[in-house]
Amino acid sequence: MQEFSLPARYEVPADGHLPGLLTANAGRHPDVAVYSRRTDGGWADVTATRFLTEVRAVAKGLLRAGIAPGERVGLMSRTRYEWSLFDFAIWSVGAVTVPVYETSSPEQVVWNLKDSGAVAVVVETAEHRDTVESVRGELPELAHLWCIEPAGGEAAVGRLTAAGADVADGELDAATATLTPDSPATVIYTSGTTGRPKGCVLTHRAFLADCGNVVAALGPLFRTGESSVLLFLPLAHVFARMVQVASALAPIRLGHVGDVSALTDDLASFRPTIVLGVPRVFEKVYNSARAKAREGGKGRIFDRAAEVAIAHSRAQDTASGPPLGLRLRHRVFDRLVYRRLRAALGGRATHAISGGAALGERLGHFYRGIGFTVLEGYGLTETCAPTAFNPWDAPRIGTVGRPLPGSAVRIDGDGEVLVRGEHLFTRYWNAEGAAAEAMTDGWFRTGDLGSLDEDGYLTITGRKKEILVTAGGKNVAPAVMEDRMRAHELVAECMVVGEGRPFVAALITLDDAFLPRWAAEQGLDELPRAELLAHPGLLAAVQEAVDQGNAAVSRAESVRAFRVLPGQFTEESGHLTPSLKLKRHVVTRDFAADIDALYTRG
Structure with a gap:
């Protein structure tokens, strides 16, 4: 049994919590830019003092609405400045953020908000508001709905700031003081590649320990007043939330991008010192x-x-x-x-x-x-x-x-x-048995x-769980081959199959951004799509991707046949999670005939 550990480089304070990062930053670096907001002319910096002021103003509005310590508040939005503003405001009143992907279906919205017992939700757009309203009858505990950019209504930030204008500082400080390092900070619902998503409870300690040690170990990349990061991953995902907190802990300047269609232009204008993706x-x-x-x-x-x-x-x-x-x-x-x-x-x-x-x-x-x-x-x-x-x-x-x-x-x-470590979750919400099954002696x-x-x-x-066992008893780990195949410019997604089958095969979808370029280079751009996908030249190019994947494994584990699918695996089709992981059981079910055809051909 192998084991390796490193000593901690950051100690979570006995009274530590996430809103305390903002107070510390305003005290130590009052005029340092910790955020940059998108404007029509580019980017406008927000200092540590200004951000703390805005967070406390929104938090007072949450208090006036009756949001109490420990209660859950949903947050459904693309990655934007207001997400960070609301996240820290929710934490400042001692409440718990429940992130919801902005692409979530009504069924997913109901599951996240109902299972967590959310008493309020902040959404980004009028369309998001309509989605929540369409299922409001299934959410008896949901008392408040605020919209960041409503059509024909008052925006959430202004509405809550105005509502909380008469709340005393001491009242907000008292709510924040209910927090300890072991208070829940968020309930993040796992992507759910199989079955119902589980609500993963992460504490203030988990974020502080994780981010504190990351910043300490990557010190030269987190230089206050010099370093910056442009966040374009969805903040409903734990990776992006970690970056949000690490940026506040350092602190360094953080920018948000909710639409990656013009990412190159955004990178050129923001000019980050760290890129993550x-x-x-x-x-x-x-x-x-x-x-x-x-x-x-x-x-x-x-x-x-x-x-x-x-x-x-x-x-x-x-x-x-x-x-x-x-x-x-x-x-x-x-x-x-x-x-x-x-x-x-x-x-x-x-x-x-x-x-x-x-x-x-x-x-x-x-x-x-x-x-x-x-x-x-x-x-x-x-x-x-x-x-x-x-x-x-x-x-x-x-x-x-x-x-x-x-x-x-x-x-x-x-x-x-x-x-093992302080950064681990404490439990699954409403699923204590599942957490016990996932742990062994603290590991x-x-x-x-x-x-x-x-x-x-x-x-x-x-x-x-993804290990395939072929009919010949060979154990095959598909991830290595799939990662290599996806690196090919023509391949969008792929899934290796072969459970109980005589050999290993793959389902492959093509990247719609590169397929037309490839076809034009080959003089095949006039072909209808169906003919193009069956063209020997295209199949030979896809075989190159398969060969790249096969180079990582033995012949017994290698892909012997593949099938190019006409469409895409997408989140909308139900085949990818919001974090772009394959839902293998769904793909296997929906493309059972295609999988069978790989083997009926011999």
Whole structure:
């Protein structure tokens, strides 16, 4: 049994809580910008003093509405400044935030708000308000609904600020004083890749321990008054919430983007010093740059530059480092290619933080090779996001880094990753039995499979529940192959199948952004979509992606056949969670005929 731990670098104060971060920032850094708000002209900074004032004004309105310590308040919105404002205001009255994805269906809204017993909800738009109103009869405890940008009504911030104008500071301070480090801060409903989502209860201690140790370990990336991060991940997800709190704890400047359609422009105008995202974001940046180079007749130059970047990064991990010839070629491509790629990411960032899935070793080396190191981490909702991450000055590409300071990682006898630390959840809301099943002697059983190397770096190899057993008895972990296949520019999503079957196969969907470009390059852009998807040239290109995935496994585990599906796996279709994870049981059910066809063909 392997085990590795690091001593804590941040101690949670005995009276610590999340609203206390704002008071501390206003005292130590009153005039430092801690947020930037989107405006028509760009970005407007909000100082620590100003943010504390706005949070307390909204919190007083919540008190006047009767929101009491310990009560749950829903928050349904895209990523925007007001989300952070309301999150801290809810915490300031001692209440508990229940995030709801802004894409949630009425059924999902009912489950989150009813199961948590929410007495109020803040929504972003009139459409969100209508969704809640349509199911209000199923929510007997819901007494208040506020809308951030209502059509024809008063916005929530102004309405609550006005309502709380006569609430004394002492009354709000008394509500905040009910908090302890072990008070619940949020109930986050897990994505629910199987069955009903469970409400994961995270305390103020969990956030403070997690974020405090992250900031301490990644100190050079969290420089107050200098560093900044642009948040475009959904704040209903624990990863983005962790970044929100870590930015306040440091503190550094945080910007919000709710629509990623113009992300490149937003990065260029905000110019963050840290970029964070999920692997699909970094794959898209790479694939978009490569496609543009091809369209401009510079595809070969880009591909050569990419190979040099990867080779240069790999050589950094050797005792002798990159040889002279490689360093010279790298210098040339830095002028021709790399600096333009860094500019597309804002031009100031030297590091990114990636989580949610595996980035892939090749892309990890590519980004470090262009001077933009992507630090992969690993965590779950139950671990308050990261429980392991790569050190900023000693990343080990292909791993998810070492355990968070103050936490421990153990590999059980069957390869399952177990975690222990202050950052763990305390229980599942209304499901105490489920929490007991997930814990063994204080260790949380993650359900992931992995290994630790001699220096404590963790590698995730798959999900325990997703292991396929073929008819021949071969155990297959699909995640490694799927991650590699998704890195191909044509592939949007893929799912490896083969449970109880004679061999391993895959269902594949294509990226609609790159399919037309590929078709035009091949002179096939006049073909109807159905004919294009069955064209031998396209199938050969998809086979390249499959070959990339197969290179990571033995022949017995490799994908022998694949099927290109006509549509997409999306959240709207019910095949992806809001955090873009595959709902395997739903895909298996909905595409049973396609799976059968893979094997009937022999």
